[in-house]
Every structure is written in C-alpha cells, then in structure tokens.
Amino acid sequence: MSGGTEYGDLSMLELFRQEAGTHCGALGDGLLELERRPGDREVLEGLMRAAHSVKGAARIVGLDAVVAVAHALEDVFSAVLRGEVTLGGDEVDVLLRGVDFLSGVAALSEADLSALGEAKGREAAALSEAVRALLSPGDAEPAAEPDSSVPPGALGEYGDLSMLELFRQDAATHCGALGDGLLELERRPGDREVLEGLMRAAHSVKGAARIVGLDAVVAVAHALEDVFSAVLRGEVTLGGDEVDVLLRGVDLLARLTKCPEDEMAAWIRDRAGEMSDTAAAIRALAGREAAGDSKGGAGTAAAPNPPPAGAAAGSPPRDTAVRVSAEGLNRLMGLAGENLVTSRWIPDLGRRLLSAKKEQDRAFRSLGDLLEALAAGERGERAVEAAARIRHLVDGARERLGEFQEEINLRTGQVATLSNALYREILSARMRPFAEGIRPFPRLVRDLARQLGKAVRLETAGLDTPVDREIMEKLEAPLNHLVRNALDHGLEAPDRREAAGKPREGVIRLEARHKAGMLNIVVADDGAGIDYDALRREVVRKKLVSKSMAADLSESELLDFLFLPGFTTRGTVSELSGRGVGLDVVRSAVQEVRGVVRASSVPGEGTRFELQLPITLSVVRVLLAEVDGETYAFPLFAVDHVVEMTPEDIAEIEGRQYLTWKEERIGIVSARQLFGLSEGTPGETLYALILSDRQSRYGLLVDRLAGAQELVVRALDPRLGKVQDIAAAATLEDGSPTLIVDVEDMVRSMDALVSRSRVRGISWRSPRDRTSAKRILVVDDSITVREVERKMLTARGYRVDVGVDGMDGWNAVRTGAYDLVITDVDMPRMDGVELVRHIRSDPRLARLPVVIVSYKDREDDRRRGLEAGADYYLTKGSFHDETFVRAVEELIGGPVEG
Numbered sequence: 001m002s003g004g005t006e007y008g009d010l011s012m013l014e015l016f017r018q019e020a021g022t023h024c025g026a027l028g029d030g031l032l033e034l035e036r037r038p039g040d041r042e043v044l045e046g047l048m049r050a051a052h053s054v055k056g057a058a059r060i061v062g063l064d065a066v067v068a069v070a071h072a073l074e075d076v077f078s079a080v081l082r083g084e085v086t087l088g089g090d091e092v093d094v095l096l097r098g099v100d101f102l103s104g105v106a107a108l109s110e111a112d113l114s115a116l117g118e119a120k121g122r123e124a125a126a127l128s129e130a131v132r133a134l135l136s137p138g139d140a141e142p143a144a145e146p147d148s149s150v151p152p153g154a155l156g157e158y159g160d161l162s163m164l165e166l167f168r169q170d171a172a173t174h175c176g177a178l179g180d181g182l183l184e185l186e187r188r189p190g191d192r193e194v195l196e197g198l199m200r201a202a203h204s205v206k207g208a209a210r211i212v213g214l215d216a217v218v219a220v221a222h223a224l225e226d227v228f229s230a231v232l233r234g235e236v237t238l239g240g241d242e243v244d245v246l247l248r249g250v251d252l253l254a255r256l257t258k259c260p261e262d263e264m265a266a267w268i269r270d271r272a273g274e275m276s277d278t279a280a281a282i283r284a285l286a287g288r289e290a291a292g293d294s295k296g297g298a299g300t301a302a303a304p305n306p307p308p309a310g311a312a313a314g315s316p317p318r319d320t321a322v323r324v325s326a327e328g329l330n331r332l333m334g335l336a337g338e339n340l341v342t343s344r345w346i347p348d349l350g351r352r353l354l355s356a357k358k359e360q361d362r363a364f365r366s367l368g369d370l371l372e373a374l375a376a377g378e379r380g381e382r383a384v385e386a387a388a389r390i391r392h393l394v395d396g397a398r399e400r401l402g403e404f405q406e407e408i409n410l411r412t413g414q415v416a417t418l419s420n421a422l423y424r425e426i427l428s429a430r431m432r433p434f435a436e437g438i439r440p441f442p443r444l445v446r447d448l449a450r451q452l453g454k455a456v457r458l459e460t461a462g463l464d465t466p467v468d469r470e471i472m473e474k475l476e477a478p479l480n481h482l483v484r485n486a487l488d489h490g491l492e493a494p495d496r497r498e499a500a501g502k503p504r505e506g507v508i509r510l511e512a513r514h515k516a517g518m519l520n521i522v523v524a525d526d527g528a529g530i531d532y533d534a535l536r537r538e539v540v541r542k543k544l545v546s547k548s549m550a551a552d553l554s555e556s557e558l559l560d561f562l563f564l565p566g567f568t569t570r571g572t573v574s575e576l577s578g579r580g581v582g583l584d585v586v587r588s589a590v591q592e593v594r595g596v597v598r599a600s601s602v603p604g605e606g607t608r609f610e611l612q613l614p615i616t617l618s619v620v621r622v623l624l625a626e627v628d629g630e631t632y633a634f635p636l637f638a639v640d641h642v643v644e645m646t647p648e649d650i651a652e653i654e655g656r657q658y659l660t661w662k663e664e665r666i667g668i669v670s671a672r673q674l675f676g677l678s679e680g681t682p683g684e685t686l687y688a689l690i691l692s693d694r695q696s697r698y699g700l701l702v703d704r705l706a707g708a709q710e711l712v713v714r715a716l717d718p719r720l721g722k723v724q725d726i727a728a729a730a731t732l733e734d735g736s737p738t739l740i741v742d743v744e745d746m747v748r749s750m751d752a753l754v755s756r757s758r759v760r761g762i763s764w765r766s767p768r769d770r771t772s773a774k775r776i777l778v779v780d781d782s783i784t785v786r787e788v789e790r791k792m793l794t795a796r797g798y799r800v801d802v803g804v805d806g807m808d809g810w811n812a813v814r815t816g817a818y819d820l821v822i823t824d825v826d827m828p829r830m831d832g833v834e835l836v837r838h839i840r841s842d843p844r845l846a847r848l849p850v851v852i853v854s855y856k857d858r859e860d861d862r863r864r865g866l867e868a869g870a871d872y873y874l875t876k877g878s879f880h881d882e883t884f885v886r887a888v889e890e891l892i893g894g895p896v897e898g
Contacts, residue, residue: 015166016057020066020106023050023057027073027099031092041081048077054102056211065124066105069098072131079135091134098131164261170208171217172257176439177201178224178250182243183442192232199228205253216268216275217256220249223282230286240450242285247443249278331425349407356400363393427616428466434512434521435463437472441483445508448487455494455505456487462512467519468616471593475521475611478586478597482523482609483508485583490527490607500604502526518637519615524608530601532558542567559599563587591744593617594635612637620713622740624706624732625689627671628678631706631738633730638743640690643699653787656759659688659699666690668699669750673760674725691743691750698750709733713740725749756811774895775799776888777816779809779823779835780853789822789853792885797895806830810838813845819892825854825861833861833868840869849891853884 030047037043051074058066073095079085087095101123181198188194202225209217224246230236238246252275259267268275370386442458449456491497491506498504511522535558540550544561561567565584586609590597595613614620614637622633623642643649643661650657650668658665668688672678688699711730716723727742753759776798780786790800801816803809807829813821821839823832830838832852839845851872852865862873872887 013061016061016063017106017108019057020054020102023054024099024103024106026050027054027102028096031095031099034087035089035092038087039080039083044077044081048074048081051077053211056213060207060211063105065121066102068128069101069124069131072128073098076131076134085134087134094130094134098127101127164212164264167208167212167214168257168259168261171205171253174201174205174208175250175254175257178205179247179254179443180439182246182250183446185238186240186243186446189238190231190234195228195232199225199232202228214264214268216272216279217253219279220253220275220282223279223286224249226286227282236285238285245281245285247447249282252278332422332429336422349404352400353404356397356404359393359397359400363390363397366390366393427618430469430616430618431466432469432472433463434465434467434472435460437467437476438463438479438510440476441479441510444480444483445487448484452487453493454487454491456491457505457507459507459509460511461509465512465514465519467512468614468618470617471519471613474589474593475613478589478611479510479521479523481583481586483510486523486525486527486607490525490529492528496528500528514615517615517621519611519613521611521613522608523611524606526606529603529606530559530562531603535559535561556600559601562599563597594620594637596637618713619710620730620740621708621710622730623689623708624738625671625687625702626704626706627675627702631732631736632671632675632702633709633711633738633740634689634691635727635740635743636708638691640692640697642705643688643690645686645688645701656754661690661699664697666697666699667750667754667759668701669753669759670701672701673753674700674746674749691747693744693747696747696751698747698754700746700750711738711740773797773799774819774892775801775817776820776822776892777801777803777809777812777818779803779806779812779821779827779832781805781824781827785824785853789884793888796885796888798888799895806832806835809835813839813848814842818848820849820851820888822851822853822888825852825865833864836865836868836870851887851891 027047027050030043030050033043034040034047051070055067055070055074058064058070076085076095080087085091105120178198178201181194181201185191185194185198202221206218206221206225209215209221227236227238227246231238236242252271256264256267366386366389370383370390374383438460445456445458486508491508492500492502494504497506507526509522509524511524513520532555536550536553539545539553539558539561540547544564545553563583563586567584587597590611590613593613594617595611598610598612599607600610601607620633621636623636623639624631624633626632641661643659645659649659651660651665652658656667658667660666666688687702687705689702691698691700709732711732714729714731716726716729725742725746726739727745728740730738730740732738776793778786778789778793778800779802780789781804786802786804790802793800801812801818803812805827806823809821809823810830812818821835823835825832832854836850836852839848839850850870851874852870853874854861854865855875865873871891874884874887
C-alpha cells in the first residue's frame with residue numbers, strides 16, 4: 001500500500017472490499033455481455049460506472065495499485081464509447097485479466113489489504129500498462145487530475161450515484177462529530193485530542209464526497225481540515241466568532257446529508273455560490289495570523305442563526321430503513337436458526353401421538369372383547385386375558401402420555417426462551433442511544449445562549465439509555481420546544497442570577513432512564529421557576545376560570561394551563577416566544593406516542609418537565625376487559641384507576657348516574673353503549689375504568705377484567721380509515737384477536753353522549769323488565785323541577801329521560817321511543833307550547849300523550865297549551881296532592897304493560 005494520505009481512513013477497508021466485490025462482478029458480467037453486444041452504449045456506460053466506482057473507492061483508502069488498474073479500464077471503456085477503440089476476443093481477455101486482479105484484491109482480508117506489498121504493485125503496473133496498450137497512442141497517456149475549474153457542486157461525469165446513500169449516512173455521522181467537536185473545542189481551546197478528531201471527521205467527509213464526485217463538498221470539508229490543522233500547529237486561534245464561521249460550514253454539509261439522493265445534484269447546483277462563499281470564509285481563517293488579527297475578515301461574520309423550532313430533528317426520513325450491525329444480524333440469524341431447529345420436533349411429536357392413538361384404539365378393542373365375554377357369561381380365562389391386555393395397554397399409554405407431557409413442557413420452555421430472545425434482539429435493533437437523539441441540542445443551546453446573551457451549560461445523563469427510533473424521531477420537536485423554553489423563559493440573564501446569589505452560568509439538564517418498564521426523559525433548568533401568582537392572574541385575565549376558582553387551584557392544576565393551546569405568559573412576541581405555540585405541541589406529541597408529560601416548578605430554583613413514555617411503540621402493556629363476551633384492550637398508561645362496583649355504589653342526579661372516587665363525582669358510561677352493543681343484565685359486580693383527558697373524566701363500565709398483557713401492536717387496514725374509539729389491533733396469548741382502544745377518542749365519544757343527554761342508565765333489572773317499563777321524557781330548564789319529577793316517576797317504576805329545554809326535548813322525542821312527554825312552558829330555545837305543536841305536526845308522534853306542567857296558572861297559558869294539543873295542563877303545585885301522578889296513570893296506565 002503506497003501513497004496513502006496522512007489521515008487515510010483505514011476503517012473503510014471493509015466497506016471497500018464489499019463495494020469493490022460488487023462492482024468487479026458487474027465488470028465481469030458486463031465484459032461478457034459486451035462480447036455479445038459489441039459497442040452497446042448501455043453496457044459500456046455500466047462498465048465505466050463500475051470501473052470509476054472501484055477507482056474512487058480505492059483512492060479513498062489509499063490503494064494506488066487498484067486505482068491504476070481501475071483507471072486504465074475506465075479509459076478503455078471511454079475510448080470504446082467514443083468509437084476510438086474496437087474490442088475483440090483478445091482485447092476482452094486483457095480486460096478480464098485486469099478485472100480478475102481487482103477481484104483478487106477485493107477478496108483479501110482487511111489485514112492483507114492494509115499490507116498490500118510491492119509484488120502486487122508491480123503486477124498492477126504491468127496490468128495497467130497492458131490495458132492502456134489497447135488505447136490509441138493519443139489516449140495512452142495517464143489521465144490528468146480533474147480540472148479544478150469544474151464548478152463547485154458539479155457531480156463528476158461518472159459520479160457513482162449508487163453510493164450517494166452511503167455518502168449521506170457516512171457524512172451525517174461525521175457532521176455530527178464535527179458539530180460536537182467544535183462545541184467541545186470552545187470549552188477546551190487548543191485541545192489536541194479534540195482537534196485530531198475534528199481533522200479525521202473533516203477528512204472523512206472530504207474523501208466520501210470525492211468518491212461520489214461532490215466537488216463543492218470536497219472544497220468545504222478541505223477548508224475545514226486546513227483550519228483544524230492550522231490550529232493544531234498553533235498558527236490560528238479560534239474564538240466564538242471563528243467557531244461560528246466553522247459551524248456555518250458544518251451546518252451546510254449537514255443540510256446536504258438530509259437531501260434525497262435524486263435531489264442532491266440540484267441542491268448543490270442551487271447553492272453553489274453559498275458553498276463557495278462558505279469555503280472561502282473558512283479558508284480565510286486558516287490564512288490569518290494567530291492572535292492579533294482575530295477582529296477582521298471572517299471573524300466578523302454574523303453568528304449562525306439558531307436552528308428553527310424542529311430543526312434539530314432535521315427533515316423527516318423518506319423511508320423506515322434501520323441500520324443493523326453485522327454482529328446483531330448474526331445474533332438474529334443464530335436465534336432464528338435455533339428456533340427453526342426447535343420447531344422441527346413438532347412433526348415427530350405428531351407421529352408419536354399417532355402411534356399412541358393406535359395403542360389406545362387397541363385398548364378399546366380389547367375392552368370390547370372383554371365386554372362381549374362378560375355379556376356371554378364367560379368368567380374364565382378369556383376374560384382374564386382381555387383384562388390383563390387392557391391393563392397393559394392402559395399402563396403403556398399412561399407412561400407415554402407422561403413422557404409427552406414432560407417433553408412438551410421442556411420444548412415449550414425452550415420455544416418461549418428463544419422467542420423472548422428473538423424479540424429482545426429485534427427490539428434492540430430498533431433502539432438507538434439517547435445521545436444520538438439529542439446530538440443537535442448542545443449546538444442549539446450554544447447558539448441560543450449567545451443570541452440571548454446568557455451563559456448556559458447543558459448537562460446530560462443517561463446518554464446510553466436505549467430509546468425506540470420511532471419514539472426518538474417523534475420526540476425531537478417536543479424536546480426542542482422544552483429546551484428553548486428553558487433558555488428563553490426559565491434561565492435568567494447572568495446579572496440577575498448573580499444578584500439572586502446564583503452562579504452566572506445557568507444549567508439545563510437533559511436526562512433519560514428506564515424506570516418501572518417506562519422511558520423517563522427529564523428536561524430541567526435551575527432558573528427562576530414559575531411565578532404561580534402571575535400564572536393565576538393570567539388564567540383569570542384570559543377568562544379561563546373565575547377569580548374565586550383560580551384562588552382554589554393547586555400548583556399542579558395551575559401548571560396544567562401552560563399546556564393549553566395558545567396559552568403564553570409572555571406579553572411580547574419575539575423570535576423565540578410569545579406566540580402561544582409550544583407546550584400544547586409538546587403534550588400532543590407526547591400523547592401521540594402514548595406518553596404523558598408533567599411539569600413541576602419551585603420559584604427561584606427552577607422548572608422541571610418529565611416525559612413518561614413507553615419503551616417501544618411496537619409493544620403496549622394493556623388491561624384486558626370483557627364487554628358482552630368480547631375482549632378489548634385498554635393501554636395501561638391511559639387508565640387512571642379501576643373501581644370495583646356494586647349497584648349501591650351508583651348514585652343518580654337528574655337521570656345521570658355517577659360514582660364517587662377520591663371525593664370526586666365521576667359520570668359513568670356503559671362500554672356496551674359506546675361499542676353499539678345490546679344492553680345485557682349486569683352481574684352483581686361491575687368494573688369502572690377511570691379514563692380522562694385534560695378536560696373530562698369518566699368511568700367506563702365493563703363486565704369483567706381479564707388481567708394485563710403485553711401485546712404486539714398491529715395497525716388496522718388503512719382502507720378502514722379511522723375507526724371510532726379504536727387505535728389498533730393485536731393478538732392475545734391464546735391466539736384470539738382483540739382491538740386496542742383509543743382512550744382519548746373514547747373520552748371524546750363519552751363527552752358527546754353526555755352533552756346530548758344520550759347516556760343510557762345502568763339498570764340491574766332483567767332485560768324483560770326494562771323492555772316492559774314505560775318510558776317518559778321530562779323536559780324542563782330547571783334542574784330542581786326535573787329532578788323532582790324524575791324521582792316521583794321513577795319511584796312508581798317508570799323509566800325517565802330528561803331534556804334541558806324545548807329543543808333538547810324535540811331532538812330526544814324524534815330519536816327515542818316514549819310513552820309520554822311532560823314539559824314546562826317557559827324555556828330557552830323552544831318553549832313548551834311550541835314543542836307540543838311540533839309533536840302534533842309529526843305524523844309519527846301525533847298520538848303521543850303530552851302533559852304541560854307550569855308554575856303559572858294563567859288561563860291564557862292553559863288555553864294556548866291545550867289548543868296546541870296538550871292532553872293535560874297542570875301546575876307544579878300538583879306535585880303535593882298526587883294530581884300529577886294520577887294524570888300520568890290516567891294517560892298511560894301503570895309503569896309496566898299488562
């Protein structure tokens with residue numbers, strides 16, 4: 001190996017072997033195809049690309065012998081394409097010798113590649129000379145280096161577009177290292193270890209860009225490398241302004257790595273001027289005197305703008321590819337192989353069970369013989385022989401069944417162990433360390449702190465904590481919001497901190513850990529904390545609650561207002577805050593990944609946000625509940641509590657049933673009604689799942705609890721669209737399917753039922769009793785009157801629903817089946833007389849009995865009501881003398897038919 005650059009990236013040798021092996025195969029196949037289709041342009045272009053790729057890959061790892069042979073092959077193919085050379089069988093033989101040499105090198109181990117000796121060099125020289133001899137004399141000269149006049153950003157003519165995705169991945173990793181290294185260099189100026197890491201990263205980006213022909217990227221990366229080299233030699237000193245210039249270059253490269261392959265060339269072309277200017281600004285740093293000139297030139301460049309909200313996350317990925325290491329893939333293959341071997345005992349067990357069944361059949365035949373003998377009155381030798389044969393067969397069957405049981409238990413344990421190991425291995429492949437997800441945040445903190453004139457230190461903990469890739473991607477924007485809030489809202493200016501007896505430098509802490517089967521992420525600061533009195537005043541000013549209610553709110557209840565859409569405590573709008581966008585986005589994003597976020601604050605000491613999230617989105621721990629014989633899965637994180645109930649635990653106000661939990665009245669709704677199922681007869685015990693969102697809390701009644709399980713989440717067929725109250729599907733341990741409930745959607749459905757007074761009450765009478773009980777609708781805008789009438793009628797055995805005004809009553813009577821309507825006269829939206837007219841004008845309802853009950857005993861009201869079609873007009877004094885109840889019984893009879 002010769003001619004390697006000073007910082008040759010030998011770690012890419014394995015990558016070179018894989019890449020060269022692929023392209024050598026393409027070269028061999030292409031040459032054979034070219035013999036069949038001489039001069040075919042498509043085949044020749046493929047051969048040129050393959051030779052160019054091998055040449056570029058060899059150059060980046062410093063294998064000059066391979067570069068020489070691949071370059072010669074590329075020149076010949078180019079000459080053939082231009083019509084200057086014709087290839088026959090002898091010429092193809094020479095070219096195939098060159099391909100064989102490249103294939104042999106690609107097959108060497110990494111150790112042998114790094115020690116490629118003179119013998120291979122001489123062989124390569126002879127081969128490249130033989131290949132070039134195929135060219136005309138004018139073409140036989142070694143190819144010149146690329147013209148430096150190529151416009152920045154132009155892809156090489158035969159740029160290996162197949163390696164662009166590899167370049168993006170490689171460059172993204174090194175750009176992350178460059179950004180982290182520059183921030184570390186600000187804290188440790190001149191540190192040799194940091195500078196060497198920066199040089200290696202810049203050199204790697206330069207080499208990777210060169211192999212795919214991205215000359216503009218090469219220029220920027222080369223300029224960065226030169227600056228780091230100058231700093232290491234002590235020729236340049238970097239301050240904050242100089243680091244800003246370098247970070248602009250890193251940002252530009254990082255943005256390129258997020259560009260899709262098919263748009264990369266256009267992206268570079270559109271930004272050719274920006275890339276050229278950036279490279280020039282960086283080179284200007286390397287040309288400056290060490291310390292004295294730091295005020296001029298590029299050093300005065302404006303600090304880079306801090307990434308906008310969500311920029312830390314970058315553009316959303318266009319695919320869902322996951323990198324798996326070779327070691328991880330080997331482990332998966334090993335486990336899959338073991339699983340396959342273990343599963344092969346099942347056919348053998350089936351054969352042995354069949355044999356045992358045959359023995360059982362023989363035992364049954366012997367038993368038949370014995371019974372025949374006994375029926376014939378035989379008590380002698382034949383009967384004894386049959387009984388002994390049966391005993392022998394039964395003993396053998398018992399022994400074999402015992403063996404089967406032991407083997408099944410053993411194999412079941414093995415399968416369970418292997419399945420768990422396979423699951424854990426696949427799960428780990430989906431994970432990435434927390435550090436990878438928060439890599440942009442040190443830069444974000446640094447830039448925003450400079451912009452705000454604050455001294456801030458970012459502390460991190462739990463960087464190795466594994467986080468599901470999908471969860472991390474969805475959390476990048478919320479974490480970005482929380483960090484920005486801590487910088488802008490939380491931390492004070494240095495002078496104010498000093499006046500308060502704090503260090504001038506504020507601290508933001510990002511921490512991740514696994515706790516109780518969940519992922520916990522904390523974002524905390526040591527700033528001024530939240531002024532609860534000011535927050536209380538703001539809540540009242542925005543008319544979210546009354547002043548008296550605000551005074552009774554606890555600190556945790558006050559903090560919940562921060563998560564409301566559009567809520568902000570800032571009176572002015574700036575680039576960073578005051579728009580009312582932030583914490584509501586955080587809560588929505590966290591809920592999207594089935595998590596919760598909680599805030600806490602100590603005035604004068606700081607604020608803390610804690611995100612509690614599932615370890616992975618592919619598996620969810622659920623509570624299983626039965627409703628009408630079907631099992632439904634409720635994510636455990638969304639269930640506040642489970643209450644076991646008896647009929648005595650249910651109270652009722654105004655026809656609405658509720659239970660009392662922690663001194664709070666919680667309305668109850670039957671899961672049967674939500675799922676559109678028929679109403680059954682509840683058992684003596686019911687279970688209420690306490691479900692809530694930020695506004696409402698309900699008790700969902702289910703028939704029975706079936707324990708907790710971890711389920712693998714299966715998405716519903718997209719052709720179904722959004723299924724109300726259902727989030728996904730899963731398979732239970734016994735193999736039966738189940739539906740996973742969307743708790744947030746379900747709470748909204750319960751809200752809708754309650755607001756429209758459509759909640760069906762729970763009754764412990766039999767369905768027959770409920771069907772035969774007559775149904776009355778009571779319509780009155782006074783809650784007191786409604787409740788008095790309802791109790792009087794319910795005590796007589798009638799079923800009673802209520803409406804809060806005439807319009808509500810009209811909606812109810814059209815959709816429900818009632819035996820009688822009782823209504824007030826004076827009500828909002830629609831009065832009682834108008835309600836009676838509507839009922840009488842509807843052919844379906846014209847014969848429905850209606851009673852008007854009013855406080856007013858005015859003849860005009862009585863006449864209007866009776867003329868509209870009311871059967872009775874009573875005053876509310878009739879409640880005291882049974883007139884009201886007698887009128888009801890006269891119109892519809894007793895509460896039960898028959």
